[in-house]
Amino acid sequence: MELLGLFNYWVFAVLLMVGFYAVIAKTNMVKKLLGLSIFQGAVFLLYITMDKVDGGTAPIIQPGVVDAIYSNPLPQVLILTAIVVGISTTALGLALIVRIYEAYGTIEEDETQRLDIE
Amino acid sequence: MSIASQLPALQIVVPLLVAPLTVLLRGSGLAWAAATAASAMAFAIAVALTLTALDGATISYDMGGWPAPYGIELRLDAFSALLLLLTTGASTLSLLGARDSIAELMGESREPLFYAAWLVALAGLCGIAITGDAFNVFVFMEISSLATYVLIAAGPDRRALTAAFKYLIMGTVGATFYLIGVGLVYMMTGTLNFADMEARLAEVDEVRPIVVAAGFITIGLALKAAIFPLHVWLPNAYSSAPNLVTVFIAACSTKVALYVLLRFDFFVFHGNLVGHAFQFSSFLAPLAVLGILVGSAVAVVESNVKRLLAYSSVAQLGYILLGASFGDLAGMTAAITLMFNHGLAKGALFMAIAALAMHTRGHTLADLSGAARQMPWTAAALVIAGASLIGIPGTAGFISKWLLLQAALQQGPLGVVAAVAVVAGSLAALAYVWRIIEPLYFGTAEGSTAGGSTAVYTATPPLLLLALWLAAGANVYFGLIPAVPVSLSELAAAELLGHLR
Numbered sequence: 001m002e003l004l005g006l007f008n009y010w011v012f013a014v015l016l017m018v019g020f021y022a023v024i025a026k027t028n029m030v031k032k033l034l035g036l037s038i039f040q041g042a043v044f045l046l047y048i049t050m051d052k053v054d055g056g057t058a059p060i061i062q063p064g065v066v067d068a069i070y071s072n073p074l075p076q077v078l079i080l081t082a083i084v085v086g087i088s089t090t091a092l093g094l095a096l097i098v099r100i101y102e103a104y105g106t107i108e109e110d111e112t113q114r115l116d117i118e
Numbered sequence: 119m120s121i122a123s124q125l126p127a128l129q130i131v132v133p134l135l136v137a138p139l140t141v142l143l144r145g146s147g148l149a150w151a152a153a154t155a156a157s158a159m160a161f162a163i164a165v166a167l168t169l170t171a172l173d174g175a176t177i178s179y180d181m182g183g184w185p186a187p188y189g190i191e192l193r194l195d196a197f198s199a200l201l202l203l204l205t206t207g208a209s210t211l212s213l214l215g216a217r218d219s220i221a222e223l224m225g226e227s228r229e230p231l232f233y234a235a236w237l238v239a240l241a242g243l244c245g246i247a248i249t250g251d252a253f254n255v256f257v258f259m260e261i262s263s264l265a266t267y268v269l270i271a272a273g274p275d276r277r278a279l280t281a282a283f284k285y286l287i288m289g290t291v292g293a294t295f296y297l298i299g300v301g302l303v304y305m306m307t308g309t310l311n312f313a314d315m316e317a318r319l320a321e322v323d324e325v326r327p328i329v330v331a332a333g334f335i336t337i338g339l340a341l342k343a344a345i346f347p348l349h350v351w352l353p354n355a356y357s358s359a360p361n362l363v364t365v366f367i368a369a370c371s372t373k374v375a376l377y378v379l380l381r382f383d384f385f386v387f388h389g390n391l392v393g394h395a396f397q398f399s400s401f402l403a404p405l406a407v408l409g410i411l412v413g414s415a416v417a418v419v420e421s422n423v424k425r426l427l428a429y430s431s432v433a434q435l436g437y438i439l440l441g442a443s444f445g446d447l448a449g450m451t452a453a454i455t456l457m458f459n460h461g462l463a464k465g466a467l468f469m470a471i472a473a474l475a476m477h478t479r480g481h482t483l484a485d486l487s488g489a490a491r492q493m494p495w496t497a498a499a500l501v502i503a504g505a506s507l508i509g510i511p512g513t514a515g516f517i518s519k520w521l522l523l524q525a526a527l528q529q530g531p532l533g534v535v536a537a538v539a540v541v542a543g544s545l546a547a548l549a550y551v552w553r554i555i556e557p558l559y560f561g562t563a564e565g566s567t568a569g570g571s572t573a574v575y576t577a578t579p580p581l582l583l584l585a586l587w588l589a590a591g592a593n594v595y596f597g598l599i600p601a602v603p604v605s606l607s608e609l610a611a612a613e614l615l616g617h618l619r
Contacts, residue, residue, distance in 0.1 A: 016298075023287060036290055043297050050305045075304070078253055082297060085260045089290050092264055096271060096283045103276035112280050 008049040015042035029100065029107045033093045040086040044079045051075035122166070126179040126192040129163045129202065130245045132156055137237035141230050147217060153233035154213040157240060161206040164199070164244075171199035172602070174609055178250070186250075187314040193250030197610035200454065200603065201247040201370075201377050204461045208369035209240045211589050215469060215582035216362040219476055223274060223360055232272055236366070239265035243374050252300045252310045255378055256293060259342070262374075263289045266367060270359040281354035288341055288351045295338025296378075302331035303386075312386060319390040332387050332394070336402075339382070342375035345402075345439060346409030349432045356428035357481070361472030364424060368431060369465030373457045376435070380442055384450070384614040395445045403443040403532075407539045409436030414546030418553070423471055424481050426550055427464065430507065433543050434460045440536055441522050444529055450611035451604070452521035458603045459506070459514040462596065466503035466589035470496055473578040473586055474558075483553060487561030496578045497558050499590040504551035506593040509544050513597035517604065519544060 015038055022035025056071035097107055104112045121128075136156035143149045170177060171194060179192040194202075213236070224232050242262025246255050267289070271282035304310060306327050307318040322328060337348075344352040352372070356364050387394050413433030420426040438460070441453030471481070473496045478485045490497035502513065509519035519540065526537040578586070596603055 020291075023291060029283060032287055036287060039291070040294055043294055043301065046298065046301050050301065075301075081253075081257060085257065088264055089260070089286065092267060093283065093286050096267070096279055096286065099271070100276075100279045100283060103279055109280075116277055116280070 008045065012042050012046045012049065015039075015045065027109045029097045029109060030094075032109070033090060033097070036093070037086065037090055040082070040089075044083060044086075047075040047079040047082070123179075125163050125167055126177055126194055126248055127181065129160060129167065129248055130192075130241050132159050132163065133237040133244065134241035137234045137241065140234045140237060143230050144226075146221065146226055146229075149230035149233045150213070150217045150220070153237055154210065156237055157206065157210040157213050160240065160244060161203075161210045164202040164206040167194055168199040168203050168602075168606070170194070171196045171609070172605065187309055187311045190254050191250040191311055191313075192248050193312070194248055195610065195613050196606045197377065197381070197454065197613060198247045200458055200606045200610060201374060202244060204373065204458055205240065205243045205247060205370040207592075208366055208461060208465050209236070209243075211465070211585045212362045212365040212369075212469065214588075215365075215472070215579075215585035217581060218579040219362055219472065219582070220360065224272065232269070235265045235268040236363075238262075239269060239366075239371075243370060246374050246378060250312050252303070252312060252315065252382075254310075256297055256300060259293055259296070259375075259378070262371070263293065263342075266371060269363045269367070270355050272363070273358045273360050275358065277354070278358040281351075281358045285351045285355045288348075292338045292341030292348075292375075295334045295341070297338075299331040299333075299335035299338065299382075302327045302334070306331075312381065316386050316390070319386065322390075325391060328387070328391060332383070332391065335382050336379065336398075339375050339379040343372045343379060343435065344432065345376075345435055346405055346412060346432055349409070349413075349435075352432060353425050353428040356431070356468075357422060357424040361424075361468070361475055365465050365468040365472060368427070368468050369461040372431070372435060373438075373461055376438060376457065380450075380453070380614060384442075388615070399443040399445055402439055403536070406436040406440035406443060407536065409433060409439070410539050410543040414543045414550070417550040418546055420550075421483050422481050423483060423486065423554060424468070426483075426554070427467055427471070430547065430550060431460075431464060433546070434464065434507075437519075437522060437540065437543065440540070441525060444525055444533070444536075445615075446525070446528070447608075447611050447615060448521070448525035448528060450614060451607045452518060452525045454607035454610050455521055455600075455603055456518040458607070459518040459593075459596065462589065462593050463503055463506035463513075463515050466586065466593055467500065467507060469582070469586045469589055470500035470503060473582050474500070476578065476582070483557050484561075486554065487557045489561075490559045493578055495583060496586065499586045500558070501555060502590040503593055504555060506597065508547045508551055511597075512594065514593045514595075514600065514603075516597055517600040521604075 019035045019039030019042060023032055026032050051072040053069055053071050056069045059070035059073045101107050104115055133156050136152060140149045140152050143152055177194040181190040181192060239262045242258045245258030249255055267282045267286045271278055306322050307315055309315050309318055341348045356368055383398055410433045413429045417426050417429040420429055438453045438456045441449045474489050478489055506513035506515035509515040522540060523537055526533040
């Protein structure tokens with residue numbers, strides 16, 4: 001059980017680093033944005049993992065059921081908000097990339113920098 | 119229930135509700151008028167709230183009627199009042215002056231959308247300053263950031279797009295780091311309310327996740343606040359944004375991120391983590407000093423005026439951080455006063471540049487040559503704001519520099535090093551402000567576009583001049599009668615450091 005509990009956190013850390021690597025190392029703006037989405041997705045996993053209670057179920061009161069163990073619903077609500085924020089960020093980022101492509105004719109970051117210097 | 123008791127909620131609700139209405143307003147100037155009125159109303163609310171906070175009172179407002187640790191609490195103390203005053207004031211003054219230059223830049227059809235984004239950004243910044251809930255801060259931070267990316271991307275040339283994209287990437291990474299930190303703290307304490315978190319952290323046995331959380335939160339917010347060496351997004355964003363947008367974001371957006379950083383590190387963590395004060399100052403004080411020196415050095419050689427002032431902002435953020443890293447009452451008071459006074463000085467300077475740029479059409483030092491002859495009032499306001507940035511007596515900048523130097527000299531030998539850095543930074547400020555003033559007054563008009571096929575405005579639009587002089591006047595007023603910001607800062611510093619055990 002201990003290992004299973006930690007497994008999620010390992011996935012969180014690996015995903016976080018995969019996303020972060022893409023953000024830093026890639027020059028293609030769409031790939032950067034993809035990395036950013038993975039990076040944010042990792043954090044969603046962290047929140048979802050921490051709310052799980054062993055043997056817990058969805059926090060809904062049912063008739064005839066007493067002493068049920070519930071998972072903590074709050075982090076799920078928080079992450080629902082964070083997912084919305086993530087989608088807005090991705091949408092805005094993609095919109096910016098479209099405008100950048102129209103203005104520069106490329107979406108490679110190093111090439112846009114070179115074009116600006118010229 | 120009287121309307122006065124609803125003021126904390128209205129502070130956010132007014133700009134947030136007017137924003138979608140602004141989109142519907144067609145016709146020249148209507149959207150601008152609505153946005154300016156909403157912003158002025160937010161400023162009036164901030165003034166009313168500040169008057170209560172000046173007595174040392176804390177207002178707690180339960181959002182939706184849910185009591186504090188469970189529901190979202192809006193919490194107004196001296197620190198948040200000062201930030202609200204700065205944010206709404208900067209927004210109102212820059213909106214007041216924005217009409218002509220934004221109308222020219224955006225065209226009538228996109229103008230309403232632009233002002234809507236502006237109000238959303240304002241609502242987000244106010245929300246960060248007033249909320250007492252850690253997750254709420256994240257949401258408001260993203261609301262204001264997303265709107266700010268849009269405002270920056272509206273800049274006149276294509277560099278604005280790449281600058282906005284870079285800011286979007288770095289800002290989101292910063293916000294996500296903050297989110298990880300908040301998650302870890304929530305995991306250990308089960309609460310998101312700042313005050314409740316502070317109380318419950320004392321009972322946590324396993325401190326390692328909290329230390330990790332403190333690291334994530336500090337780095338994430340340092341990215342948002344453009345603390346050296348995480349400042350790389352700032353010069354591009356400031357220099358390519360529309361001029362009046364630069365006024366707004368330069369005056370308040372990094373300060374609001376710094377506000378959250380100080381609130382978390384001092385109000386929540388300081389009393390609960392062993393050695394936190396030492397770690398905070400030994401990690402951030404060197405960065406602050408480097409920020410002062412590098413930012414000032416780059417500003418001294420930079421030839422684009424907006425980039426010059428942006429690098430000066432990097433240096434000024436270093437002063438604020440340096441004051442905070444002393445970790446005592448005097449240092450914190452100086453840091454918080456600096457946040458306010460630098461917002462005043464830098465806002466006024468960027469506004470003067472915006473006014474000059476309507477005539478000169480360019481942002482290099484050469485473009486400014488001789489502009490003072492055509493626009494004497496604008497140039498005079500720039501001199502006052504520049505004096506405040508340097509810290510010349512009689513201006514607001516002097517008060518905060520003086521407080522910072524006093525606090526530094528109480529710190530022993532290392533404090534003297536800090537004081538030397540502050541003085542060196544101020545001398546550099548003298549140099550780079552002079553580099554702006556010299557061509558302005560003594561340059562010949564040749565080399566600029568003054569003869570100008572492109573120059574539409576031969577004088578500053580009256581509303582922009584009014585806003586500029588109000589900003590410059592505030593610099594002088596708070597330099598001569600500094601009671602309000604200084605006493606608010608003292609209260610705020612006592613509140614932040616009051617939890618030391």
